[in-house]
Amino acid sequence: MDDIVKAALKKWPNVPHCYGWLALDARGDWYMRDERIQHAGPFPQVKGSRINHEKLREFIERNYDHDEDGCWFFQNGPQRVYLQLEAAPWIWRLDQQRLAERRVQSHTGLSTTVDGCWLDEQDRLFLSTPLGLGLVHTVDMLWAAQAVDQGWWTPEPAMFAELLARYRVVLEPIQRGR
Secondary structure, eight states: EEEEEEEEHHHSTTTTOEEEEEEEEEEEEEEEEOOHHHOOOOOOTTTOOEOOOOHHHHHHHEEEEEEEEEEEEEEETTTTEEEESSOSSEEOOOOOOHHTTTTTEESSSSSEEOEEEEEEETOOEEEEETEEEEEEGGGGGGHHHHHTTTTTTEEEOOHHHHHHTTTBSSSSSOOOOO
8 A cells, every 4th residue: 555545544534435436347447437427327337437547547556455344445545445346356367477487467467376266157267366366357368278278277167156255255345334
């Protein structure tokens, strides 16, 4: 977490949390969901405005975390902005070099190893890592298939809801008292 964010938390410790204004899709893209978009429909059917500003994305990614209940958020200074997740809190990126090192990279740029591998009922490939549960990016499925062919990963069948429960992932946090 950025030092400026830590300082803001100390200076203003009781800022209310924010819900519904930020989302992460299954491709690792961040979306702003203003009040108009929130009323237009649920995420991901109505996504909102994709965040393209590089510095803003990097700030969100450096200050991305989860609480004890499995709800993921972006700590925006003193305000915790809870996210809606389309599929998982991490979107894993793969390439030849990472796979040779037996590593994957998150949509936030963090590198990690793989502990487990599952295919859900929609044939989506999920990986567990020391960082938590994540979905393999759709454009990297060829690399994932090569990892399976090499015997590095052995996908096991799992229901999506069971994976979320096992790894304590909440896709859409609900507003509660602070």
